[in-house]
Amino acid sequence: MLELIDLHRRxxxxxxxxxxxxxxxxxxxxxxxxxxxxxxxxxMRIALGVLAADSGEVRWNGRPVDAAxxxxxxxxxxxxxxxxxxxxxxxxxxxxxLHGLARADAERRADEISETLGVQGRAGDRxxxxxxxxxxxxxxxxxxxxxxxxxxLDEPFSGLDPVGVDALAGVLRRQSxxxxxxxxxxxxxxxLVERICDAVVxxxxxxxxxxxxxxxxxxARARRLVRVEVAGADGEWFASLPGARLDATVPxxxxxxxxxxxxxxxxxxxxxxxxxxTHFSRVRPTLAELFRExxxx
Amino acid sequence: MSEPAPTDRGAWLLVARRDFRVRLRDKGFAISTAITxxxxxxxILIRAYAGGGTPSxxxxxxxxxSAGAPAAxxxxxxxxxxxxxxxxxxAAGRGALSDGDIDALLxxxxxxxxxxxxxxxxxVVQAAAVAERIRAALDEAGLPPDRLAQALxxxxxxxxxxxxxxxxxxxxxxxxxxxxxxxxGQLFGYGxxxxxxVIEEKASRVVEILLSAISPRQLLxxxxxxxxxxxxxxxxxxxxxxxGLSMLTxxxxxxxxxxxxxxxxxxxxxxGFAFYAGLFAVSGALVSRMExxxxxxxxxxxxxxxxxxxxxxxxxxxxxxxVVIASLLPFSAALAMPVRIVLGAATAPQIAASVIILVSSTxxxxxxxxxxYAGAVLRxxxRVRLRDxxxxxx
Numbered sequence: 218m219l220e221l222i223d224l225h226r227r228x229x230x231x232x233x234x235x236x237x238x239x240x241x242x243x244x245x246x247x248x249x250x251x252x253x254x255x256x257x258x259x260x261m262r263i264a265l266g267v268l269a270a271d272s273g274e275v276r277w278n279g280r281p282v283d284a285a286x287x288x289x290x291x292x293x294x295x296x297x298x299x300x301x302x303x304x305x306x307x308x309x310x311x312x313x314x315l316h317g318l319a320r321a322d323a324e325r326r327a328d329e330i331s332e333t334l335g336v337q338g339r340a341g342d343r344x345x346x347x348x349x350x351x352x353x354x355x356x357x358x359x360x361x362x363x364x365x366x367x368x369x370l371d372e373p374f375s376g377l378d379p380v381g382v383d384a385l386a387g388v389l390r391r392q393s394x395x396x397x398x399x400x401x402x403x404x405x406x407x408x409l410v411e412r413i414c415d416a417v418v419x420x421x422x423x424x425x426x427x428x429x430x431x432x433x434x435x436x437a438r439a440r441r442l443v444r445v446e447v448a449g450a451d452g453e454w455f456a457s458l459p460g461a462r463l464d465a466t467v468p469x470x471x472x473x474x475x476x477x478x479x480x481x482x483x484x485x486x487x488x489x490x491x492x493x494x495t496h497f498s499r500v501r502p503t504l505a506e507l508f509r510e511x512x513x514x
Numbered sequence: 515m516s517e518p519a520p521t522d523r524g525a526w527l528l529v530a531r532r533d534f535r536v537r538l539r540d541k542g543f544a545i546s547t548a549i550t551x552x553x554x555x556x557x558i559l560i561r562a563y564a565g566g567g568t569p570s571x572x573x574x575x576x577x578x579x580s581a582g583a584p585a586a587x588x589x590x591x592x593x594x595x596x597x598x599x600x601x602x603x604x605a606a607g608r609g610a611l612s613d614g615d616i617d618a619l620l621x622x623x624x625x626x627x628x629x630x631x632x633x634x635x636x637x638v639v640q641a642a643a644v645a646e647r648i649r650a651a652l653d654e655a656g657l658p659p660d661r662l663a664q665a666l667x668x669x670x671x672x673x674x675x676x677x678x679x680x681x682x683x684x685x686x687x688x689x690x691x692x693x694x695x696x697x698x699g700q701l702f703g704y705g706x707x708x709x710x711x712v713i714e715e716k717a718s719r720v721v722e723i724l725l726s727a728i729s730p731r732q733l734l735x736x737x738x739x740x741x742x743x744x745x746x747x748x749x750x751x752x753x754x755x756x757x758g759l760s761m762l763t764x765x766x767x768x769x770x771x772x773x774x775x776x777x778x779x780x781x782x783x784x785x786g787f788a789f790y791a792g793l794f795a796v797s798g799a800l801v802s803r804m805e806x807x808x809x810x811x812x813x814x815x816x817x818x819x820x821x822x823x824x825x826x827x828x829x830x831x832x833x834x835x836x837v838v839i840a841s842l843l844p845f846s847a848a849l850a851m852p853v854r855i856v857l858g859a860a861t862a863p864q865i866a867a868s869v870i871i872l873v874s875s876t877x878x879x880x881x882x883x884x885x886x887y888a889g890a891v892l893r894x895x896x897r898v899r900l901r902d903x904x905x906x907x908x
Contacts, residue, residue: 262722265726266725267722267725267726267892287726288727288728292722294719294722294723296719296894297719298720298721299720299723300714300718301718302536303536312723312727314528315528315529315724315728316727
């Protein structure tokens with residue numbers, strides 16, 4: 218389990234992190250979501266030790282992270298980077314060895330991960346000669362080659378086509394489910410985060426605004442909304458119902474915000490009394506809507 | 515899965531090995547080695563076959579060979595190799611002259627060359643003629659033969675030195691000259707390689723991945739050691755080549771002293787490179803693109819270049835105050851001190867002081883350079899100010 222505890226970091230006058238705290242439990246995939254400049258990359262760099270925090274602590278399995286623990290992390294920085302003139306296999310072996318693997322293990326793992334990610338045929342090619350898609354795969358291989366116990370990926374999905382997205386999602390899923398590796402990744406693609414992640418952390422201007430599973434966030438944050446479509450009723454059929462407020466008009470019906478003490482079944486009863494109910498559903502806010510709501514408050 | 519080693523100690527060795535190999539296979543390395551070897555070969559061959567040695571001349575005389583005897587005798591006394599060849603008439607002599615068989619032709623009291631007459635040959639012939647006239651005049655005046663011989667002694671002034679002369683001085687100056695040029699090229703070239711190596715990793719952004727595995731100091735140490743080791747290997751190879759060629763061609767009289775000088779150059783390369791490498795690494799870390807590197811390196815370039823010129827000047831006067839000071843200051847010692855040592859001008863306390871100053875300033879500099887490097891190497895975009903880099907790493 219990775220814990221970031223009350224991290225603070227300033228760059229000159231800019232406060233990048235203002236008390237960031239969250240955890241990435243074993244075997245879970247955590248999506249790290251925030252606008253540009255919210256502090257995602259800074260937090261990840263601090264977790265990886267490439268940047269120092271002004272204050273706060275990063276703990277791994279209950280102990281402060283040291284260099285030895287960090288060497289077992291896998292990292293994919295937002296600014297992708299490999300030696301352009303180095304051959305794929307040599308590069309993976311070199312990085313594996315920097316992470317502490319013996320030569321034979323490094324060779325074996327470089328072959329394995331190349332095969333897993335479908336770049337084994339390119340082992341002898343220099344990175345600069347590969348297509349962007351293959352470079353991206355090698356980049357991921359570089360993060361995975363030493364069998365990391367923890368994965369930190371900064372915008373891993375950016376630049377991938379839909380096939381690549383599915384492949385990467387599958388790899389992350391396997392890492393997390395089969396090996397129990399905690400995974401945290403940042404992304405702007407909120408639909409993707411919603412689909413892949415077990416939990417999300419919403420960060421805004423250096424502060425964590427919300428953290429938990431998406432259902433928890435919905436429960437904690439979202440208003441109770443129902444969408445009702447009634448054929449043959451006038452537009453104000455719900456006016457007599459205390460605790461129901463018009464949130465939005467949608468084609469063929471309305472979205473109502475319900476007060477906490479108003480049972481949705483009473484809304485349905487009233488609707489059926491007003492005409493033929495053609496549609497009645499809870500409105501589950503998307504992660505994007507939750508995010509917008511959190512960031513605005 | 516095997517357990518990774520508990521620390522990154524030793525990661526520098528992996529970095530060093532990579533940097534060494536990558537540059538060993540670099541085309542630039544092969545080219546620079548080839549250029550150095552060919553320049554050096556040319557220098558040695560010219561020295562062996564063109565310069566040095568006793569000059570030799572062929573002087574033709576018209577008539578009896580005895581006409582050239584006084585000039586030949588004087589030349590022998592002066593260590594000049596002069597052969598006299600007699601020709602029956604002027605035409606035969608002129609023919610030999612135009613064929614290049616003789617350097618000049620003496621016709622009675624005229625000395626004739628094809629296009630010019632070698633100055634040394636002219637001097638000898640003139641001096642011999644003057645001496646003959648004086649001899650004839652004094653003989654006529656009735657001077658006794660022993661007084662005559664005394665008056666005509668061509669070397670009445672005795673020449674000596676206060677200290678015993680160094681028979682290898684010329685040879686040593688040549689070795690020192692080659693040594694200082696090699697040292698300059700090597701310190702500068704390999705320093706630039708450290709700087710460009712830092713920028714390569716910065717520009718390709720691979721540095722962030724590296725630093726997630728190992729510390730900046732391990733990365734910097736590995737880079738400096740790897741590139742420096744290649745510099746040592748290349749220098750040793752060049753020195754061995756040069757000494758071998760010199761021995762084959764006889765350009766150097768004392769191979770043993772050349773081997774000593776080569777060892778000296780290697781040792782001072784290690785000291786100088788250790789001092790400069792950190793500075794080059796910092797200048798690389800402060801910028802993000804190769805184009806900006808030239809500007810960032812200007813201060814180091816100037817320091818090395820000035821040290822180089824002072825050291826070349828030291829070949830003429832190794833005891834000039836500016837040279838002595840330069841051989842003690844850490845910025846210039848690696849170039850100036852070896853020259854003074856090879857020329858035999860440096861005293862033991864001076865050498866000791868120079869080494870101590872250089873090593874201790876290197877030891878002071880390494881952590882400073884390491885800190886600035888760590889603070890700057892992840893910053894991309896605009897050039898990083900030293901002060902910001904310093905604070906960023908705090």
